[in-house]
Amino acid sequence: MAEILLIEDDPAISETLSNYLKSEGYTIRTASGQRGGLELFRKFSPDCILLDVSLADGNGFSVCSAIRAVSETPVIFLTASADESCTVAGFELGADDYISKPFRPRELAARIRNVLRRYNAASKLLHCQNLILDPSKALVTKNGQEIFLSALEYRLLLLFLSNPGQLISRDRIADELWTISGEFIGDNTLNVYMKRLRDKIEDDPQNPCIIRTVRGLGYKAAES
Amino acid sequence: MAEILLIEDDPAISETLSNYLKSEGYTIRTASGQRGGLELFRKFSPDCILLDVSLADGNGFSVCSAIRAVSETPVIFLTASADESCTVAGFELGADDYISKPFRPRELAARIRNVLRRYNAASKLLHCQNLILDPSKALVTKNGQEIFLSALEYRLLLLFLSNPGQLISRDRIADELWTISGEFIGDNTLNVYMKRLRDKIEDDPQNPCIIRTVRGLGYKAAES
DNA sequence: ATGTAATCTTACAGATTTGTAATGCAAAAG
DNA sequence: CTTTTGCATTACAAATCTGTAAGATTACAT
CATH class of the missing domain: 1.10.10.10 (Winged helix-like DNA-binding domain superfamily/Winged helix DNA-binding domain)
Incomplete structure (x- = not known):
């Protein structure tokens, strides 16, 4: 099954999401900040990245840029604010989806399946x-x-x-x-x-x- | 520039969206129902389809199925309800995105660009x-x-x-x-x-x- | 300017590809 | 059962591909 990297500042949200996605059958790795997130990304090459916009040591946008510089791995932004310019900015950086809190778990799972499906179809052997x-x-x-x-x-x-x-x-x-x-x-x-x-x-x-x-x-x- | 097919029941929303997207440089064709929508799809092979869930002569889901049976053209669902099971159902049918009203125009445009970008990357000459x-x-x-x-x-x-x-x-x-x-x-x-x-x-x-x-x-x- | 290393160019055989022709064979039609 | 049709198989030259060798040329350093 697919491996997901969750980069999220808030420990409570991180744990909730993590448990839910594990129950869906995914392997989850979590990081709370930019540095740790990028390290796990390089180390494990996950199939999908869930990325909070606000991080302790920077913001999700720079993480997304760093990832896009080397990879097409799908990135889904998670954010508390439903601010429209943030959404637009996220897509401009090459994100694959952008979801505002509160997350509805089944929708989140459906959007993850969606980006994974397309990503796998793209690299078609x-x-x-x-x-x-x-x-x-x-x-x-x-x-x-x-x-x-x-x-x-x-x-x-x-x-x-x-x-x-x-x-x-x-x-x-x-x-x-x-x-x-x-x-x-x-x-x-x-x-x-x-x-x-x-x-x-x-x-x-x-x-x-x-x-x-x-x-x-x-x-x-x-x-x- | 890309050509978009808008299948939308409500004439007011249809016109508002249509005008906005034209101002963004897209060519728009509109249909109000299932039958007309599929006809325009076959006739013009648009680059992207905006599809309202509720239509006069059926629902958007069957339109999406019909399109997916013959093509990978990106489909974005538009819907009044933010019902989670609808969203999940839309993605299951192979939709590329799912947006709930009220639509924020710049976000809609960003999501359209997003699916078009990926679609063009996929069929890469x-x-x-x-x-x-x-x-x-x-x-x-x-x-x-x-x-x-x-x-x-x-x-x-x-x-x-x-x-x-x-x-x-x-x-x-x-x-x-x-x-x-x-x-x-x-x-x-x-x-x-x-x-x-x-x-x-x-x-x-x-x-x-x-x-x-x-x-x-x-x-x-x-x-x- | 001169020497050197990197790349380009030409030439050449052996292997492979390409298309055709002739023959064989088995499934369907009469 | 016999004939016909459609595909499989084999065999064959012409063309092309593949890798090497040898020499020519170019860019850079001294």
């Missing part, structure tokens, strides 16, 4: 069976072993893993891979590419599990 | 000068013309465009491109790759603008 494709590095691995794919094989796999469980017609594949460059390719060229790709990614290319044939319609990647 | 790299299709184009890159050339370019304006050392490049597979390559192999990539992507490979050399330190991609 594409999985399928024991295969992992990392679009940010154009890297394909299976059981930790790199698989070398040619440019077109990579595109073909990317197309399938981007649409898991979805039937993709032969025409659509041909379009996505070739028609941007205006070329036209022979009728069974795609068959050959499927074979080559399967030989590289499937455990048993004769009985493909990752990309299955749907006779007469196209191909379909496994759900996950 | 990587730009640099007149060059565009689409990681979701592994496609590189320049002035609309496709550029054919080999697997390694693509990775090399991806590395640079993912870190615009940032100096990248030769060692780091060698690590990112080769050491995952455990291979070691000759000392000037990277020089050759840089040359090949530049020949393909730069207008004038002799005077590279997209990736510049920083002698003794490495290479650096232009900011944008």
